Amino acid sequence: FSPGFQVAPETKAVMKWLRSIPFVLSASLHGGELVVTYPYDYSRHPMEEKMFSPTPDEKVFKMLAKAYADAHPVISDRSELRCGGNFVKRGGIINGAEWYSFTGGMADFNYLHTNCFEVTVEVGCEKFPLEEELFTIWHENKGALLNYMEMVHRGIKGIVSDKFGNPIKNARISVRGIQHDVTTGN
Numbered sequence: 001f002s003p004g005f006q007v008a009p010e011t012k013a014v015m016k017w018l019r020s021i022p023f024v025l026s027a028s029l030h031g032g033e034l035v036v037t038y039p040y041d042y043s044r045h046p047m048e049e050k051m052f053s054p055t056p057d058e059k060v061f062k063m064l065a066k067a068y069a070d071a072h073p074v075i076s077d078r079s080e081l082r083c084g085g086n087f088v089k090r091g092g093i094i095n096g097a098e099w100y101s102f103t104g105g106m107a108d109f110n111y112l113h114t115n116c117f118e119v120t121v122e123v124g125c126e127k128f129p130l131e132e133e134l135f136t137i138w139h140e141n142k143g144a145l146l147n148y149m150e151m152v153h154r155g156i157k158g159i160v161s162d163k164f165g166n167p168i169k170n171a172r173i174s175v176r177g178i179q180h181d182v183t184t185g186n
Contacts, residue, residue: 007104014106018114022185025152026118027068027145028106031129033122034075034084034092036065041096041105041120053097055111056180064151065093065119071147074140083125096120115182119148160184 007015038061040053055061069075069092080088087094096107110116121144124137160171171184 011106015109015113018110018116023110023114023116025064025149026106026110026116027148028118028120029141030120030122031124032127033087034082034125035087035099035122036069036075036093037096037099037107037120037122038062038065038093039096039105039107039111039118041101041108042103043097043101049101050098051101052095053101054095056178057111057117058095060117060155061119062093063154064117064148066091067151068119068121068144068148069093072140072144075144084122111180115185 039055043049043051043053045051072092074082075084075087075092078088079085084092096105105120107118107120110118121141123141124133126133129137160168160173162168168184172181173183174181
């Protein structure tokens with residue numbers, strides 16, 4: 001967050017929670033479009049809008065976003081005339097900053113300050129859907145959410161321990177070729 005940036009109390013509480021529990025996967029649900037975005041949401045060049053801004057884990061984020069998009073019945077529909085149709089050629093996903101850049105997003109915070117990888121799911125073109133539309137939106141997203149949650153089992157997992165088998169708290173884990181470390185939990 002930039003200097004002078006005001007953080008709401010509920011946001012501070014979520015940030016504290018994220019630092020206290022070693023979450024590894026998250027999704028933020030929004031309305032107003034039909035697409036899955038992934039970090040970074042803030043362009044490295046603040047004067048540039050819609051500028052691709054990949055994380056060191058670009059391939060992982062694309063895989064996560066695709067896992068959601070491919071399992072969503074409307075996002076995976078190849079029609080360009082539907083809600084979200086302008087993202088069809090991209091497979092229903094886009095780097096957040098390439099779509100529009102903004103500072104202070106939770107997905108960027110999670111990636112930079114915790115072990116949690118978060119995507120943003122725009123669940124429909126209505127910013128504020130009517131109550132009677134919620135049932136349909138839920139059913140359109142249920143399978144995709146479950147598919148996305150199963151992605152938590154991808155990658156390396158285990159326990160980092162000392163020579164006596166005791167877990168090591170806050171051990172730094174590095175992957176060669178990726179300039180983003182993670183740490184073990186408590």
